[in-house]
Amino acid sequence: MGQAEKLRMLIRQRAAAGESTELAVELLKAAAVNGGSWTGVLADVPEELRALPPEARTALADALVAQYHSAEAGPIARGNALTLVGVVTRGLPGDRLPVERLEALDELGRQNSFWYGMRYEALAEAELAAGRALAPAVVAAFRRSALDAYRDESVAALARKLTEPVLNVGEEWAEQAMRDTRGAPGWQALLRHATTATAAKPTRTWEQQARALIEPLGADLVRSTLLPWLTLVGRRTFQLERRQYEADINNAYDPCNANALRGLTWLLALLPPHPDTARALGALVETSLKKVAGLGPRNPKVANAGVTALSRIDGEPALAELARLATRVTYKGTAKLLDTALESRAEALGLSREEIEELAVPAYGLTEVGRAERQLGEATAVLEVQGGKAVVGWRNAAGKVTKSVPAAVKRDHAEELKELKAAVKDIDKMLAAQSERLDRQFLARRSWPYAAWRERYLDHPLIGTLVRRLLWTVDGTTVGFADGELRTLTDDPVREGAEVRLWHPVGHEPAAIVAWRDWLERHGITQPFKQAHREVYLLTDAERATGSYSNRFAAHILRQHQFNSLAAIRGWRNRLRLMVDDSAPPATRELPQWGLRAEYWIHGEGDGYGEDTTESGSYLRLSTDQVRFYPIDAPENSAHCSGGEYQMWLGTGAAPVESLPLADIPPLVLSEVLRDVDLFVGVASVGNDPTWQDGGPEGRFREYWTRYGFGELNQSAETRRGLLERLVPRLAIADRCTIEGRFLHVTGERHTYKIHLGSGNILMTPDDRYLCIVPKADPGAAQTGYLPFEGDRTLAVILSKAMLLAADTKIADPTILSQL
Structure with a gap:
């Protein structure tokens, strides 16, 4: 006879003999031995207790109450007694331990979720049976627990009964949405419909129901009501208790509310196009992909829903957001969705992916390169791009410059002023995105017909502010923009041509590079990123000796999370190293235009869990090794996260692919890849942290810090x-x-x-x-x-x-x- 069967027999025997106190003590002892969890040999105990006759359950409940109040009972025994009281009193008259139960439920409402084996649903059922609704925070905890992959059906069944409130409290946007829709059945129905968005894409039936709910409310009102909610996403109204080694749950999304957020994006995609909609969806995508400690991106599903919604909205603003996000998003799944969306738009218009990205850059109301004037009553707003930022100046009716927004504009033109401020923010975000896109063009091998380049780049009202600060080649002649014209080094104007390329210092004589630096300085041009002053990395004697790899950036200690972010921004693919028994590929950058793949070999550094790692186990620091190049389709290398030799994983019968000789790598590719790696080291190295003079943990990096911080x-x-x-x-x-x-x-x-x-x-x-x-x-x-x-x-x-x-x-x- 198994232990579980013996326990069931004991329950029946004790109950039949009227030995309620003895049974209560034995149950509490068994629960304590089982770690307070009603799983394993105790899994059937609740059902066995409920099967007892009412008089036996009544006696047992009273005995459990007595044990709860006994002087010998500790917190664990009292918690188990409270749970068992809820189990055995179902259907019985009276309400035992109501104050204590409410206190336990209140504590539960501050938790993200709970292990189903604690059987907390018995407390909730007892409270509901007493005729009292559960507190919204408690409802939220049960709903989140019901989503756990290892939940018990009893938890899921209870969660299905908890239909109010419609959203979980704790997130600012959700509470605002419930306030805005309170007492409005039509709005309540729309919000409840949004919570049913549990798939990757809406079905036709879902959309039909959504349209039927939107129609009586009005599309404009729905948009103007929904969009302010999205600006609040990511903020909490109260903090949940975070258990040791748990992810940073207070910066993550509530998983139940995340479904509703996904539904809201689907609703917005059904409304007529509007710039505010595209702007809000783009911001939601970025907010949803912000990194959370121990979790990764906050909620990729919501980000993906935002991209899907943008891809279904017609018009320039939505396309611009897709193009902007494509330069910013590094999370693989969402980046792939963005690529697909842009490819689909390009195919529909008969253009290339690159062309659609160029055409997607909006003017944001600028009427000439970097400038626009807008009349608001008697005042004039002057919007100008200065460097990488947009600024707004004001003139009064007499043409005099004022330091702040005129009061009449605030009073009589609030909507226009709001749109102007939104345009400034949009311009700043788009300029940063386009600057990064242009910086990546060195390896893209792009060229443009002169006329198309002038239209999409040089004379474009927004991107022209960046392009006019860079150097280009027109039919092989290097030119810059100054005094309203493209000009050569000798300031001769260039007004026509056939082919345009982005200039790079590789292949140019040092004297010519210095001459162009002087030219930029003479014309007072500040470039948006290093171009004329761009570092050129030529093959060294040491690299000629090693042949197929470079040790130029080996033996550095980098801050892993900073390195990972930089790598993603520069187009590299990387996995965080965890202190686990696992392998990972090197940081890689694929260069399809060249048929190459660059690899930077890295390893987790340290062996002290909690000292050399975050709470979630990811290494705080990396040690660096070689840079290598392979054909782009070569099998992937990998090594243990904590160190060891990189090896190529091969299919059956496949031969290993050797790394390519560095001498065979095109100079431009070699220079740009090594420049990326130099950037990673220069920014992420612990050696440039002024607070690390003690060498970090146990002083073991002091020598490296000194060597890097003051060395060659x-x-x-x-x-x-x-x-x-x-x-x-x-x-x-x-x-x-x-x-x-x-x-x-x-x-x-x-x-x-x-x-x-x-x-x-x-x-x-x-x-x-x-x-x-x-x-x-x-x-x-x-x-x-x-x-x-x-x-x-x-x-x-x-x-x-x-x-x-x-x-x-x-x-x-x-x-x-x-x-x-």
């Missing part, structure tokens, strides 16, 4: 050095600065300081004592004057530190003063 300059730092040699003589502190070797020397009143040109770390002479200054999130470059390109944060950090240290007697920060 890499290629990007050498470029920075050359630029500083030109910039420093123009600074107000030029007489206090000199550049020597790897350092910018700054003479203060207290000390002389050496700022490393690679890391931005500082040493103080004469004894090279380290000075820790943590830069602000945005160090800026307000006092540095002209800079030839945007985006080098380390350059801005170095210049801001130099400004600070040149006037070291004015430093008031106590943390810095204590080191001086």
